[in-house]
Amino acid sequence: MPIKIPNNLPARSILEAEGVSVMLEKDAVRQDIRPMRIGLLNLMPNKAKTETQFARLLGASPLQIEMTLVKMTEHVPRNTSADHIVSFYRNWEDVRDEKFDGFIVTGAPVETLPFEDVTYWSELERIFDWTQTNVHGLMTICWGAQAAVHHFYGMPKYALDKKMFGVYRHRILDRTSPYLRGFSDDFAIPVSRWTEVRRADIPSESGMKVLMESDEAGVCLIDDPAHRALHMFNHIEYDSNSLADEYFRDRGSNVAVDVPKNYFPGDNPDVPPLNHWRSHAHLLFGNWINQIYQTTPFDVRDIGAKATDWNAPGRAVAAE
Structure with a gap:
């Protein structure tokens, strides 16, 4: 099945050119199935690029995915046009009464600030709490993951x-995890951050489990079953050129x-980089979507209404 995104979203033409199946809204309503609802709280400065990255991975699923773009209610993005925000994004306050099968919280360029000094921190804390009643499966990325485990x-x-x-080599620590089906013995993942969390700070009674780790970059992926969450501290969703764009931007800003x-061939920034992580990004997101599909309530209204065993198969999203 294709991914359902707004008809005029800039990501559409990029994804179609890559061969990703994208569904028009008018065609989606003709199919007698309930699509999986995935919300994307996009905190990254380049909204359009981030939308495309996640839509690409979600759209590779055989299921019909409906992606809803969400923004902080009172925060005004400075790097994206107001027309784009108004056309494609919904304030969290406007979706808080809705239910989602999955919800993604991205990274943000605020990691050097104390959490409580981030202007939208109090709303983000409310969103994390809301995911426990209105979202079946949560995925957090980079600073979003740091914020989640702090909260x-x-x-x-x-x-x-x-x-x-x-781009750092990582290894699997739990081969029984359903999120790591099909992963190689070692693999590369892009990393771009000024801060880190440490394994020693994981509460022993939390039930959290480190699934991926790097000798150089540290903790990468944590399974948090108590909150039906995956916390990814690196940028497995990045495009081939994302790190190059950051590098030249930083150099240009002194x-x-x-x-x-381990990114540019021969460490030469004049040579186009090679993508060594794309297949594992698709594996991780495909496994996450499959886990949600296997365990989410048949009726979206039942999400959060009662305890659900996140690790046990349940009623699949199917025709109504």
Whole structure:
């Protein structure tokens, strides 16, 4: 099945050119199925690029996915046109009474600030609490993941001496996890952050489990069954050129940053980078969507209404 996104969203033409099946809204309503509803709280500065990255991964599923773009209610994005925001985004306050099968919270360029100093922190905390009653499966990315484990468990983040920047080899720590089906023994994932969380701060009674880790970059992916959540501390969703764009942007702003490690062939920024993580990004998102599909209530209204065993198959989203 294709992904259902707004007809005029800029990501549509990019995805169609890549061969991703995209469904028009008028065609989606003709199919006698309930699409999986996935919300994307997009906190990244380049909204259009981030929309495309996640739509690409969600659209690879054989299921019909309806992606809803969500923004903080009172925060005004500075790097995206007001017309784009008004045309395609909904304030969280306007969707808070709705239910979602899945919900993604992206990273944000605020990681060097204390959490409580982020202007929209109080609303984000309300959103995290809301996911526990209105969302079946939560995925958090980079700073969004740091914010989630801080909110739910009080875990701190630590400033790094320099930006952890590049494509780092990772390994699987739990091969029985349904989220890691099909993963290779080791694999590469893009990393771009100035802070980190540490395994030692994971509360022993939390039930959280580290699923991916890197000797150089540290904790990468945590399964948090108590909150039906996956916390991804790196950028597996990135495009081939995302780190290059960041590198040249930082250099242009006189930010002291090294050439991204293991990224440009021969560490030469003049040579186009190769993508070593695309297949594993699709695997992770496909496995996450499948886990949601297997366990989400048949009736979307039942999401959050009663306890659901996140790790046990349930009623699939199907024809009504």
